[in-house]
Amino acid sequence: MFEVTRKEGNRLDIDFTGKLDSDAMRAALDDLMAKGEGIENGRMLYRIDNFSFPSLGAIWVELSRLPELFRFIRKFDRAAVVADKKWLRKISEFEGALIPGLEIKAFTPEQEGQAEAWLQGEGQTLDT
Numbered sequence: 094m095f096e097v098t099r100k101e102g103n104r105l106d107i108d109f110t111g112k113l114d115s116d117a118m119r120a121a122l123d124d125l126m127a128k129g130e131g132i133e134n135g136r137m138l139y140r141i142d143n144f145s146f147p148s149l150g151a152i153w154v155e156l157s158r159l160p161e162l163f164r165f166i167r168k169f170d171r172a173a174v175v176a177d178k179k180w181l182r183k184i185s186e187f188e189g190a191l192i193p194g195l196e197i198k199a200f201t202p203e204q205e206g207q208a209e210a211w212l213q214g215e216g217q218t219l220d221t
Contacts, residue, residue, distance in 0.1 A: 094108070094111055095113060095117065095118075095124075096108045097124045103134060104136045104137070104138070105128060105137050105138075106137075106138045107125070107137060107140065108140045109139070109141050110142045110143050110144075111144075112146065112147060113151045115148060115154050118150075118151035126165060129168060134169075136171050136212045136213075137171070137212075138212060139173065139174045139175065140202075141175070141181055142176075142177055167194065167195075169195055170195065170196065171212055173197075173208035173212050174186075175199075176201075177202055182199030182201070185199045186198065
């Protein structure tokens, strides 16, 4: 499941559980792009639970849309990733170091309140 909810004008909440196939990935990216329309200086809360690697078809769909995804991600300044697996949190923060202009901070599910506070704060950082 990949569900995108637009909140507070410049914020998207994304909930991801399980595994995506090519059709689900296509629908998820279409929904993400549509709900991100018009956002500037955006914030994202990304919740990942019970992660399974996407199918090869889903990865191909994502790769085929990389230029569009790079344009989309430039709309955002901050992303909080709430994930139950430590390796997902580490990869998320590493990815943030590779994307200019986007700060990504990872949190455990028990730290979701801290993730919310960090997203709303201007320039503040919290130790996790």
